[in-house]
Amino acid sequence: MARLAVIGGSGFSSLPGLDVERRQQVDTAYGETSAPLTWGRLDGCPLLFLPRHGDVHGIPPHRINYRANIRALADAGAEHVIGLGAVGGIAADCGPGVLCVPDQLIDYTSARLGSFYQGDPGDPALDHIDFTEPYCAKLRAELIESAELAGLSVRAKGCYGATQGPRLETAAEIRRMERDGCDLVGMTGMPEAALARELGLCYAALCFVVNRAPGCSDGPVTMAEINANLGLCSVSVGGLLQTLARQRIS
Numbered sequence: 001m002a003r004l005a006v007i008g009g010s011g012f013s014s015l016p017g018l019d020v021e022r023r024q025q026v027d028t029a030y031g032e033t034s035a036p037l038t039w040g041r042l043d044g045c046p047l048l049f050l051p052r053h054g055d056v057h058g059i060p061p062h063r064i065n066y067r068a069n070i071r072a073l074a075d076a077g078a079e080h081v082i083g084l085g086a087v088g089g090i091a092a093d094c095g096p097g098v099l100c101v102p103d104q105l106i107d108y109t110s111a112r113l114g115s116f117y118q119g120d121p122g123d124p125a126l127d128h129i130d131f132t133e134p135y136c137a138k139l140r141a142e143l144i145e146s147a148e149l150a151g152l153s154v155r156a157k158g159c160y161g162a163t164q165g166p167r168l169e170t171a172a173e174i175r176r177m178e179r180d181g182c183d184l185v186g187m188t189g190m191p192e193a194a195l196a197r198e199l200g201l202c203y204a205a206l207c208f209v210v211n212r213a214p215g216c217s218d219g220p221v222t223m224a225e226i227n228a229n230l231g232l233c234s235v236s237v238g239g240l241l242q243t244l245a246r247q248r249i250s
């Protein structure tokens with residue numbers, strides 16, 4: 001089975017249950033990763049882990065070196081990459097605590113280095129990647145099956161809208177995203193997914209809703225609400241990943 005990597009998002013500066021074997025800071029042609037890469041085993045399954053916001057949640061979404069992170073994971077032998085992401089729920093059935101494996105995305109980010117092809121010396125020659133289906137169908141199916149095996153309900157598709165952050169959205173921005181067909185809103189799903197595709201990695205996102213998106217409930221979105229739901233979601237996300245890991249080695 002291919003080497004699995006997990007990129008942790010908010011709430012996942014470490015991976016619950018991971019037996020750490022080695023940690024190493026790696027440098028890439030694109031700079032440093034968010035944190036040292038961690039090699040370990042989750043319920044016996046070899047796994048690479050990288051927290052995209054750094055060891056202590058310090059790197060905001062617009063300052064993450066997405067290119068270094070994806071390049072480093074590929075260089076370390078990762079073939080399958082699961083990107084964890086805390087999100088706001090836009091669709092009516094996406095309340096706090098909901099797990100979702102999106103099948104589509106819309107990119108609203110700006111001014112991020114979204115490609116390995118910048119025309120810089122040493123860059124690969126330009127290749128227009130196909131991104132019709134932005135996520136790897138096989139890995140999505142594995143996540144959905146693992147959720148079912150773990151007894152967790154999961155929304156098996158959805159459209160992820162990636163915003164620039166670090167501020168949350170206005171109510172009007174969320175209404176526009178809803179009209180566009182977005183079910184979820186987050187700040188880190190892009191360019192991560194596109195960069196993974198550029199390097200031929202099989203990438204899927206596992207999203208967990210930590211708040212109703214701005215304007216979808218009464219009052220402002222608070223960090224207290226987000227943090228409380230992050231704690232709840234980390235239990236189900238951790239359980240799902242442990243089930244997936246066990247399935248991989250069985």
Ligand code: HPA
Binds near residue numbers: 163185186211221
């Ligand atoms: N908007 C954008 N990103 C987020 C949100 C949100 O409401 N919640 C968690 N990440």
